[in-house]
Amino acid sequence: MNGVTPTVPNRRFVHHPVMVSEMVEHLSEIPPGPFLDATVGGGGHTRALLNARPDLLPIGLDRDPSAVEAAAVALAGRGATIRQARFAELGEVLDSLQVAGLVGVLFDLGVSSPQLDNPERGFSYRHAGPLDMRMDGTQERSADVVVNSWAVEDLAEILRTYGDERYAGRIAAAIAAARPITSTTALADVVRGAIPAAARRRGGHPAKRTFQAIRIAVNDELSQIEPALNAAIDRMVPQGRGVVISYHSGENRIVKRVLRCRAGLSDEARFRGLPRSPVGGSPVIELIPRGSRRPSPAEVAGNPRASSARFRAFARVETGREEGAA
Ligand SMILES: C[S@@+](CC[C@H](N)C(=O)[O-])C[C@H]1O[C@@H](n2cnc3c(N)ncnc32)[C@H](O)[C@@H]1O
Secondary structure (H helix, E strand, O other), rough: OEEEEOOOOOOOOOOOOOOOOHHHHHOOOOOOOOOEEEOOOOOHHHHHHHHOOOOOEEEEEEEOHHHHHHHHOOOOOOOEEEEEOOOHHHHHHHHOOOOEEEEEEEEEEEOOOOHHHHHHHHOOOOOOOOOOOOOOOOOOOOOHHHHHHHHHHHHHHHHHHOOOOOOHHHHHHHHHHHHHOOOOHHHHHHHHHOOOOHOOOOOOOOOOHHHHHHHHHHHHOHHHHHHHHHHHHEEEEEEEEEEEEEOOHHHHHHHHHHHHHHHOOOHHHHHHHOOOOOOOOOOOEEEOOOEEEOOOOHHHOOOHHOOOOEEEEEEOOOOOOOOOOO
């Protein structure tokens, strides 16, 4: 993890935060105190919340150094503490900052528009770029490693589980046959060629699901959600509130399971195939409402990337397990 000093504004970092009014509405009544934005990105959500609640003390984390830099600029003068950190480091960072009790938490999962739209970062199937897709460029595993060295069976598995890709086997075999693949557009062409012609015309760009799956594998996105959410919940004060926004089925399944588990509503049998949560039993949070919410049609019309968002909100309750219980 690293601290950051605001420098010049990062004009290239433009991300439209999703379901902002729903987030502000849910969090506007929290007590004054430290607020954790675990995925601070360009700082848009936190800035909107601070406009309604300037008495909050924002702590923003992100694993992407360019997001950390953008957030530091966006939240300059607002008393924010910004750190570069992965979810896996969340508890350690909060402990090092000696945060006594969080009054609110936000997880806005997945990728930001600047990550997706910068061709040099290799997330985009539309623009030529290197096979990279790392949120943090210092990590070893890149898309190049996954695409050009993983076993066909492992590739097919991530395409199925992280991309819900119906043609996972065919695409994985085509990728292996085309190695070495050296660019995003070359990969997109291989995927397109592996999908039956009739299917290419359905469900958006034919490479969309493959790119999503490889991105999730490169950044090991799903395994970090459960421990990070539990660590944040365990550090919340009673009456504190939280919001989690997820964007694809894998994220949503984990978020739903963790929150239901902490709310004492867990039905583990429905989530076979995922690791069992170490926590459960007496309720620590209350879900408000019980299910997820979706963005309004007007928001989706203005920001198509919001279309898959699922918004889950909760409040920490008085009783239950205490700090450090997970
Ligand atoms: C959808 S964006 C958040 C945008 C932000 N809410 C805003 O208003 O600009 C998700 C952010 O989470 C970060 N992220 C994703 N997985 C992470 C992880 N495991 N640890 C830390 N940050 C992560 C990404 O780098 C990205 O900047």
